[in-house]
Amino acid sequence: MKNIAVVGAGKIGEMIVELLGSTGDYQVTLLDGNAAQLERFKPSDRLQTRQLDVSDIPALTEVLKGHFAVLSATPFYLTEAIATAAKEAKVHYLDLTEDVASTERVKALAKGAETAFIPQCGLAPGFISIVANHIAAKFDELQSIRMRVGALPQYPSNSLNYNLTWSTDGVINEYIEPCVAISGGELTQVPAMEQLEHFSLDGVRYEAFNTSGGLGTLAETLAGKVDNLSYQTIRYPGHCEIMKTLLNDLQLANRRDVLKDVLENAVPATMQDVVLIFVTVSGKKDGELLQESYANKVYAQEINGKLHSAIQLTTAGSICAVLDLLANNQIPQKGFVKQESISLPQFLENRFGAYYDLQALSQAA
Numbered sequence: 001m002k003n004i005a006v007v008g009a010g011k012i013g014e015m016i017v018e019l020l021g022s023t024g025d026y027q028v029t030l031l032d033g034n035a036a037q038l039e040r041f042k043p044s045d046r047l048q049t050r051q052l053d054v055s056d057i058p059a060l061t062e063v064l065k066g067h068f069a070v071l072s073a074t075p076f077y078l079t080e081a082i083a084t085a086a087k088e089a090k091v092h093y094l095d096l097t098e099d100v101a102s103t104e105r106v107k108a109l110a111k112g113a114e115t116a117f118i119p120q121c122g123l124a125p126g127f128i129s130i131v132a133n134h135i136a137a138k139f140d141e142l143q144s145i146r147m148r149v150g151a152l153p154q155y156p157s158n159s160l161n162y163n164l165t166w167s168t169d170g171v172i173n174e175y176i177e178p179c180v181a182i183s184g185g186e187l188t189q190v191p192a193m194e195q196l197e198h199f200s201l202d203g204v205r206y207e208a209f210n211t212s213g214g215l216g217t218l219a220e221t222l223a224g225k226v227d228n229l230s231y232q233t234i235r236y237p238g239h240c241e242i243m244k245t246l247l248n249d250l251q252l253a254n255r256r257d258v259l260k261d262v263l264e265n266a267v268p269a270t271m272q273d274v275v276l277i278f279v280t281v282s283g284k285k286d287g288e289l290l291q292e293s294y295a296n297k298v299y300a301q302e303i304n305g306k307l308h309s310a311i312q313l314t315t316a317g318s319i320c321a322v323l324d325l326l327a328n329n330q331i332p333q334k335g336f337v338k339q340e341s342i343s344l345p346q347f348l349e350n351r352f353g354a355y356y357d358l359q360a361l362s363q364a365a
Contacts, residue, residue: 002327005029005064005091007054007082008073009037011166012096015308015316016073019352021046022304025327031063055081057088064089069115069326071319072096075169080105083117090114092326092333094319096122098174098213110336116326118337121319123275123311124149124231125216126339127356130347132218132279133340135292139283142226147215148208148278150234151311153270154299160243161236163270165311168260174233175243176253177212180219182229187219193244195230198237201278201295208232209240217338226283234276274299275310277356298356317355324350 002025006016009032020026021044030049032038038049054060055078064070064085069092072082076099083106086093092115097103103119110117120126128147136142153163164171178189196209214231222229246252252259275298282291298310322342325331330346347353 001025001027002068003027003029003066004323005031005067005070006073007031007060007070007078009034009041009049010073011309011312012315013073014040015312016071016320017041017047018303018308019316019320020323023351029063029067031060054078057081057085060085061088064091067091069094069323071323073316073319075167076102076173077169079103079119080109083109083119086115086117087113092116092118094118094121094322094326096120096126096315096319098122098125098170100177100180100213103217107336114334116331116333116335116337118322118326118331118339120213120216120339121322122315123151123277123318124214125218126318127314127347128214128231128277128279129216129218129339130342130344131277131294132281133221134344135279135281135294136222136226136283138292139281139285139290142222142281142283143289144228144280144282145222145226145230146278146280147229147231148234148276149214149231150206150208150276152234152236152274152276154272154274155270156236158267159238160267161239162267163273164263164267165270165273165309166315168263169256171263172256172259174211174213175247176256179210179212179231180215181210181231182219182223182226185224185227187223190230193240193247195232196240197232201276202297205237206234206276207237207240208234216340218340221338221340234278271307271309272300273310275314296356301355313355317352321347321350321352324352 004026028047031052033053035051070086072095076097079097079102106119151165181190194210211233277296280293300309
């Protein structure tokens with residue numbers, strides 16, 4: 001049994017604890033600075049809780065010593081502190097951040113490390129890059145890779161056509177920060193909330209627009225190998241225009257604390273969500289121009305008598321699958337590990353990767 005530290009007792013941290021605890025293979029220590037959050041968890045022989053200011057690097061380092069790995073399920077601004085403590089404690093590090101700058105700091109910390117540093121282990125960035133890279137490897141020449149992901153309410157009922165399904169800080173960050181892309185073969189940055197497009201899937205209309213962080217390190221990996229590479233977030237029609245009014249016209253992009261307060265007090269959360277994953281790759285194979293797509297919908301599910309949202313299952317399932325692969329020596333054991341270096345078949349064969357529904361991957365297998 002391996003000792004694992006999970007930092008962050010929110011919705012995703014809760015799901016990670018439940019998934020790992022159900023296996024009997026992991027002993028989990030759950031860390032959070034909020035005592036009220038920790039009180040929701042009942043300690044057992046497989047779970048210990050501990051209140052700790054996780055931004056206190058020396059204190060966190062002491063707690064992490066002796067653990068196999070630490071999994072960060074915290075907001076992006078705590079990434080560097082947790083990764084620094086992991087390096088000093090000489091434990092493996094995994095996180096869910098979508099923040100580009102934070103990932104660059106993790107990459108710097110990974111240099112010369114005795115353990116693995118694996119950021120961006122969630123849905124997007126994370127699983128989406130594993131799928132895209134797997135499909136791209138089938139082509140002799142790549143022209144275009146379009147990656148689209150959305151966590152949406154099944155039953156939208158407000159003008160935003162949206163409910164909060166995960167980190168509010170994360171949503172705001174991806175709506176504001178610059179977006180990495182490849183255009184005309186050149187690595188570039190494009191503004192968030194732009195390049196609005198519309199499409200239909202299973203008879204339902206959606207919109208998609210640029211957001212930050214979803215590509216992870218894939219743009220760097222495929223630089224010089226593909227003409228165009230983009231990532232966009234999927235929403236129901238009308239969402240982008242209202243959010244641009246809030247961010248730009250009302251200048252709440254410069255007042256993130258106010259925007260967070262507005263969203264969390266005016267937009268209800270929901271557990272009845274659906275995660276959409278849509279990847280399209282085009283290029284040449286044996287001299288012929290071809291296109292291959294992958295589309296999947298993951299819905300909220302009841303596990304052990306409790307309803308868990310689709311974004312909980314896909315995000316926590318991803319990081320737990322990567323942890324399993326690491327524990328079984330199926331991925332590198334030291335240094336910086338990119339998501340796209342992980343084998344899609346191995347990921348899907350994993351007990352946690354199974355939450356992505358294997359049947360939906362017939363075209364990408």
